[in-house]
Amino acid sequence: xxxxxxxxxxxxxxEGDNSxxxxxxxxxxxxxxxxxKQESGKGPQFIIDIRSNMDKRQGQRVTVLLNKTVxxxxxxxxxxxxxxxxxxxxxENGSSNTGKLIFGQGTTLxxxx
Amino acid sequence: DVKVTQSSRYLVKRTGEKVFLECVQDMDHENMFWYRQDPGxxxxxxxxxxxxxxxEKGDIPEGYSVSRExxxxxxxxxxxxxxxxxxxxxxxxxxxxxxxxxxxxFGPGTRLTVL
Numbered sequence: 001x002x003x004x005x006x007x008x009x010x011x012x013x014x015e016g017d018n019s020x021x022x023x024x025x026x027x028x029x030x031x032x033x034x035x036x037k038q039e040s041g042k043g044p045q046f047i048i049d050i051r052s053n054m055d056k057r058q059g060q061r062v063t064v065l066l067n068k069t070v071x072x073x074x075x076x077x078x079x080x081x082x083x084x085x086x087x088x089x090x091x092e093n094g095s096s097n098t099g100k101l102i103f104g105q106g107t108t109l110x111x112x113x
Numbered sequence: 114d115v116k117v118t119q120s121s122r123y124l125v126k127r128t129g130e131k132v133f134l135e136c137v138q139d140m141d142h143e144n145m146f147w148y149r150q151d152p153g154x155x156x157x158x159x160x161x162x163x164x165x166x167x168x169e170k171g172d173i174p175e176g177y178s179v180s181r182e183x184x185x186x187x188x189x190x191x192x193x194x195x196x197x198x199x200x201x202x203x204x205x206x207x208x209x210x211x212x213x214x215x216x217x218x219f220g221p222g223t224r225l226t227v228l
Contacts, residue, residue, distance in 0.1 A: 032214035032215075036219075041222075042221055043117075043203055043219035043222045044156075044219045045219070046218060049216050051214075089155070089156075093214040098169070099144050099163075099209065099214070100158060100161070100171075101217060103155050103156040104155065105153070105155045106155065
């Protein structure tokens with residue numbers, strides 16, 4: 001079946017370091033991917049998205065990389081700050097055309113001061 | 114900015130009660146989604162809607178129903194609440210219509226506890 005998974009449940013980094021959060025997806029038909037950030041007790045917040053015709057997309061302090069060959073997605077956060085501490089999860093659109101998304105389980109990012 | 118609001122942040126209900134969770138989006142979006150989020154299970158789709166009066170079952174519709182009488186409002190109904198429906202409920206809405214791939218903007222969530 002379709003699944004979106006994250007390699008590590010928890011990632012701990014030092015403040016100021018760069019963070020890399022990984023995601024594997026299984027549906028080769030997916031052509032749209034999103035990263036979300038969810039702080040404790042809040043709803044998921046859109047960070048950045050990428051379509052399959054791109055390998056890389058940059059935002060403010062964040063970069064998403066897409067490797068379609070190995071079905072891998074990563075989120076890089078530059079100069080990680082305490083405010084970046086949250087659960088990060090990826091999503092893909094799968095093979096349906098319903099607008100539904102398939103969500104990964106999430107990786108908890110802990111930033112140590 | 115897209116604004117998705119949910120009527121309650123926290124709700125405590127008793128088993129057997131009928132529960133209404135309201136979601137409102139102010140951007141004239143056609144699509145709206147209801148999820149529940151549980152530890153270890155991630156986000157699971159309950160119901161979604163493409164337009165007024167329209168509804169589609171998601172992956173776990175049992176025990177739930179929905180209502181979309183106005184475009185901006187999508188209600189999730191627990192006909193007879195049970196303890197296994199204790200969860201975080203999230204409403205989301207994408208800007209694109211129908212099945213176009215697009216991000217979904219989420220509301221703040223409603224933490225429902227059923228005693």
